[in-house]
Amino acid sequence: MTRRLYALLPLSLLLLLAGCGNPVNKPIDPSSGVWDRYFVGPLSATIDWFAHLLWGQYGLAILVVTIIIRFLILPLTLKQYRSSKRMQELQPELKKLKDKYKDDVKKQQEETMKLFQKHGVNPLAGCFPLIVQMPILIALYNAIMRNHDIKEHSFLWMQLGTPDHFYILPLLAAITTWLQQKMMSSQMNAQMQSLMFIFPVLIFVMSMNFASALPLYWVYSNLFTVVQSYFIYGGFPNKGGQSK
Template identity: 45%
Template sequence: MSYIRQFLTFLLNTTDKYVGNFGVSIIIVTILIKIMLLPLTLKQDKSMKEMKKLQPELEKIKEKYANDKQMLNIKTMELYKEHKVNPLGGCLPLLLQLPILFALFGVLRNGIIPKDSSFLWLKLSVPDQFYILPVLNGAVSFLQQKLMGSADSNPQMKNMMYIFPIMMIMFSLKMPSGLQLYWLTSSILAVVQQYFIMKKGA
């Protein structure tokens, strides 16, 4: 994590030297990171789709071997092997992405943002005084969950679809605007990625 933070700090400062605005630097670096992580995102999506296709078969196995845990595990692994699916395939790409995203979050939180830097109406080192970014973060979070469509058949997920954006707004209120800008940019890029991934799948 230390090496990742040093690299991201270098990347932000170098970009700022060329563009002359730290807010624009945050957006550019966030886009670059998303592009670098795109192969992992696509791999994660592919694995999740493959697992989703196997759900009916998995349910049948669970019903048939409900009282025999050992046979249930054996038949489940045989199904994965037959279809060449790794049950951890959807998790591992995400786990590889998280250190980079958390490192950038930590870099921006720990005082790298120049005190006098501004972007549009924002003073990047302090929270957004008009609360526009926190509201946008909540709205994009809602759109992201809506696009995933996971709440349609799950009442608990449907509740989270409304609760999580509110939590995002509350968390964002005290964040420096530069950190909020990173979070918003990252979320918008995630929505765009998901849209095109779903469009390609359709």
């Protein structure tokens, strides 16, 4: 079940972001509802504030906001890491249960849940950081598309309010997505590792269609994850998938 949820998250994110396309031309109005007041408005204002401090560079402002967001969810990431380590330690016992109750799926599920509860393992813990980031990404998409200053601002070779027609940014987003998954491969089972080539393709396609500021956030976030994983998992993974 956990693997299925994890696999569906990028597609769900794509659909959710696409569903937010209707109000992109509507100005941000904090009095119009909870979404603008507590999510889109504050995020847009935060990006504006940092851009003002950083010589009007919205690309740098997005970098700062990315770092802040990632540090805010760092406790969840650490919890995910501890849970995945416990899950790895339980693999021999899970295999025994699977073999013992191979003809009784219901009993196998019951005993598996008891095992998780006994050792304090949450099989869905790996999804939490992604789930938490989803509304942030949707709010960021709205903040970008509905903030006139961001839409009209350029950074390096890109116009932040439009897709990168040179496809450099989508390619960087895809490569950094693959790289951050590679860094975490030691914590993945064989089925999850097989998805490592699907997620970058999804990110590439999504980045081709969204305003450049959003895949720029993904690139920053992926690079943060690479550095974070280096320290959490103890270095770069070797060919066997284990960190050095």
